[in-house]
Amino acid sequence: MTRIVFIGAGSVVFTRQLVADLLLFPDLPPLDLVLHDIDPARLEVARGTAEQLAARFGRPLRVTATVDRRAALDAADVVVDMIQVGGIETTSVDIELPATFGLRQPISDTTGIGGVFRALRTFPVLSAIARDMRELCPDALFLNYTNPMAMNIWWLSVVSPGLRAAGLCHSVYWTVHDLCELIDVPVEGTHFRAAGVNHQAWLYEWSRGGEDLYPRLRDTIAADPELERRVRVEIFRRIGYYPTETSEHSAEYLSWFLRSDEQIERFRLVPGQHLATAEQNLAEFHAAQRALAEGRELELDDDGAAAEYAPQIIHSLLTGTEREIHTNVPNRGYITNLPPGAVVEVPTTVDGSGLTPITVGAIPTQGAAHNRTYLSVAELAVEAALTGSRDAVLQAMLVDPNASSTLTPDRLADLVDRMFTAHHALLPSTLGGGAELDLSDVPAPRSPR
Template identity: 65%
Template sequence: MPRIVFLGAGSVVFTRQLLNDLLRFDDLPTLTIVLHDIDADRLAVAEGTARHVARRRGRELDLEATADRRAALAGADFVVNMIQVGGVAATKVDLEIPASHGLLQTIGDTTGVGGVFRALRTFPVLTGIAHDMQELCPDAWFLNYTNPMAMNVWWMSVVAPDIKTLGLCHSVYWTVNDLCDLVGVPLEETHHRAAGVNHQSWLYEWSHNGEDLYPRLRALIDSDPELQRRVRAEIFRRIGFYPTETSEHSSEYLSWFLRDPAQIERFRIEPLQYIGISDDNVAEFHAAREALDAGTDLELDDGAAEYAPQVIHSILTGTERVIHANVVNTGLIDNLPQGSVVEVPALVNAEGVHPIAVGSIAEQGAALNRTYLSVAGLTIEAVKRGDPELVRQAVLVDPNASSTLTPAQIWTLCDDLTAAHAVYLPVALGGTLEQETVPA
């Protein structure tokens, strides 16, 4: 039986969605699903959720739940990663400490100072996972959902280039879904392709029966003052291509918005939004636990269409499909740095995942992508070299941080975040974690 391991399965709502999507495929064999989490309470709820979804879908599962990561990984065919190192508490620190210094973020998990420090917390754990996989399941696919996506996939390419790593995110799908609703065409009748970096890819093809849909979108935005008050609409108007992440998240990739209260008001941005989202996620966990204890049904969403179940289904059954995936840039996008991690279309079939080379993307979009990849690349180098100055230089390159704070303020902010996250950070970077992060 195919063995599918969920790392960080205590993210029970996401685990529920992935399992629901997976078990909707009626041509899959009986699966061995292995749930792993370091939180016993969350792991128990994840196990109850898995049994509930299997019952609702009328499917048999060989189900295991364990706090032992190595036991979970032994013999795995697919490893789905959705860990959050430090949990909600660390996520709030990534937003609240910068805000106390005057630096606003909205989500803070992918780019900027929040993304950098989330990466620094996550890399040591990824290194351990990679080493375990090399020993226990060297042929398994590592399907990563954990942010910062580009940095984490890039780090895996550093510590375990032999592991088949794929970064998966639903941003492209939901962007096109929402745009199709806006212009009034069925999503399933459209052709769409995007490329760039995760959370800042550019929709370079979007058509319906051969008709380019961008003119319709431009006309709608030009005629609607309220649409013009959305961050993504502004980026589209200035850059010429639509970005593939929400307006709130897109705002923190650039210097244009969060440094200025007038811009925050004009574009209806909610700073520190992810604190509320994190609290909602905790509330959803408690609601799921209460529902399982009471024997009532959990809500199952049949419209999410997550990529990991599709990848697993295609590899196991040979069904061909095209998704968008985050992979190392090996000639896939000509005008982004080779060896960095980019988001491109990819064909998935029984032989695996085959990223599609797209050539050069629009130079104005690539210019913005290169800024983020510079932040990511400096973060990677900081951990490889054990150099805390490079951490601060990575944040200095970030457009949002550098447009708000002086260099001296950025250094002080990074000192404060290092102290707050010390238990998760390597000793070489000012933390207390005595763990090798790069193979000798």
Template identity: 55%
Template sequence: MTLTAPKIAFIGAGSVVFTQGLLADLLAFPELQGAHIALHDIDAERLATAEGAARQIADRLTGGGATRPRVTAHAERRDALADADFVINIVQVGMRAATRTDFDVPARYGLRQTIGDTLGVGGIFRALRTFPVLKSLAEDIAEVCPDAWLLNYTNPMAMNIQYLTEATGLTRVVGLCHSVYWTVRDLADLLGVPHQEVGYRAAGVNHQAWVLRLEHQGSDLYPRLDKLIADDPELRRRVRVDMYRRLGYYPTETSEHSSEYVPWYLHHDSEVERLRLPIGAYLGIVDENIAAYEQTRDALAEGTPLTVEGTMEYAPQIIHSITTGTPRTVYGNVPNRGLIDNLPATGTVEVPCLVDGLGVQPTRVGALPAQCAALNRSYLSMNDLVVRAALEDDPRSIRQAAMTDPATAAALPVERIWDLCDDMVRAHADLLQPGLRATLGH
């Protein structure tokens, strides 16, 4: 595929800080500086802010010369999508109010969450309110830009990709997350090795993949990591270091995230203290994101230059590779379909993907270590029940998903799990598909 000026649609462009970073990455490639950037958001103020930021970034990074991107803003999604070559999805359905509900209602039941966007009760209901938007987005793509690649950043990643795969006819879909890249980069910094010299392979599921190989100049770096951990008691006060010590492979997401996907930590006061787990941390992140958006909005109004740096995200790299035929490897979330032998075929897995002019091509990994696959299967089993709930309009599957979730099951008896799901359904009812709005009691 060779495109001289690809059209790239940003859906949820009102996530202005993330949009800015992606644009900085895109326009760092000279071949993409003539792209058409089409922005869409349902919030008019946020859309206007995104447009203003995009124009300023474009002027700065292209020097205002003849080769510069065309930036358009669209209140109607289909207008942004029309004839697009790439669609970047960064929507967050319900924004801060829905996220606060995801934390406040479970907290009344004594259920602790740190991030709440991938598994658990927070992840379940974030998925269920996102699925209707994904379905309508996919329908629009099928009609107005059927050959486009959908690059999804919206969480819960694995559930969203499975739903898109099973509920729509789209095949050019890949989920993107920076956790593998930043995990390896952080490990390189910890070990004092230039990150660009580190060879690695990871695989698993989003936010719970495993660093299967970590090498520098042909030497295994895991023994050096073991010594660092043995010599530093503060390192041992991290959830993912604790998991690595017990499972033998380093997990690819932060301790805050990792603590929510297993039953061992959040339910125990002693573990929360030992591992310094920040309950409700994501609420602070949401507030920081809103403050950053308001700062950008105000800076544009005052004519103050924006400070924007590249983010090393995968979507711009994918777009560049497909557009120019330049081969590179990224990590993508895709349907399993034989990529990892000991995980369910219907699940979404995170694996290395070759990207070039032919598109995104996932790499077969084979079997994961048994202990890693066991945790991933639990994760994917819960995901499958959430997707079944939406596909089959079955509210019981929501409760069964929560029963299957490791951290929820460790904290609450089954009757309380059903009561909690009823309260969550009531709180989010206007964002759920109609068939899932029923309360079931015990």
């Protein structure tokens, strides 16, 4: 029986979606689903969710829940990672502390100072998971949903290069889904491909029945001036290709939007917006907890198709079905005008043999130029944890477009120091933090380059 392990299964809404998507495939064999979380209450809700869905779908699914990570990983075939180290409390710090310095972030989990410190908190846990996997399930496929995506996969490629790992994000799929809705074209039958970095990939192919759909999008935008108040529309106008993440995420990757009150108002941005989302997720957890205790059915997003990539990959691995998705992987020549070894997002073929990233070649020069800026921030974050250099964290912020366009170097240095103090217990021991980070298995030299 194929053993699927969810690490961080207490992310209840996401676990619900992944399990539901898995069970939508009628030709999957019986699965052994193992749920792991460090929070027993959340783990119990995840277990109850999986069992209820299996009963509702009438599908064979053996569900086990454990707070013991090593027990969960033993003999795993596929490991799906969705951890959030520190929970909502650290997310609040990532947004609210920089805001006291005047640095505004709507999301703060992928780039910028929030993204970098989220990465630094996550690296020790990822290293421990990789160490366990090398011992307990060395051939397993590791599928990461945890942000910051590119930094986390980059870290794993350095500290555990033998691990079969890929990062998954639904941003490309939902971007195309939403664009098709905007121009009133069915998404079914649409051909699309994007490439770049996670949350800043560029939709370089988008067609249906041989028709390039970009002219329709341009006409739709021209007919509605309010669309020009969207961050992604502004990026599309200036770059020429549509970016594959929400406006709130996209704004943090550039210096254009968050540096002034005028731009924030013009593009209808809400600094700190992610805190409301985190509170909503907490409310969703409590609602699921009550529903299970009362024997009520959980609500599902019922569109009749598996939208998330991890269930699609598992289905392809077990049935041989070939499909194309997008994954985040170290750049082994897939994008020729982005740095080798950096983590890029590219189209990927998946079938019974596994994942095969597609060589894209050169992406549009103007898009690659902005991608390189983000990759420099990610590289410095990885280097900081590897070398124990706090200076590298500040240097990452001096490169980051939003941070460096908003604060002076002196103010950024003060903010970085405050963030180190606030997150001390969860930061890598290499940086003086309280989280053990064993680099004894890291191949020399210890550098992300």
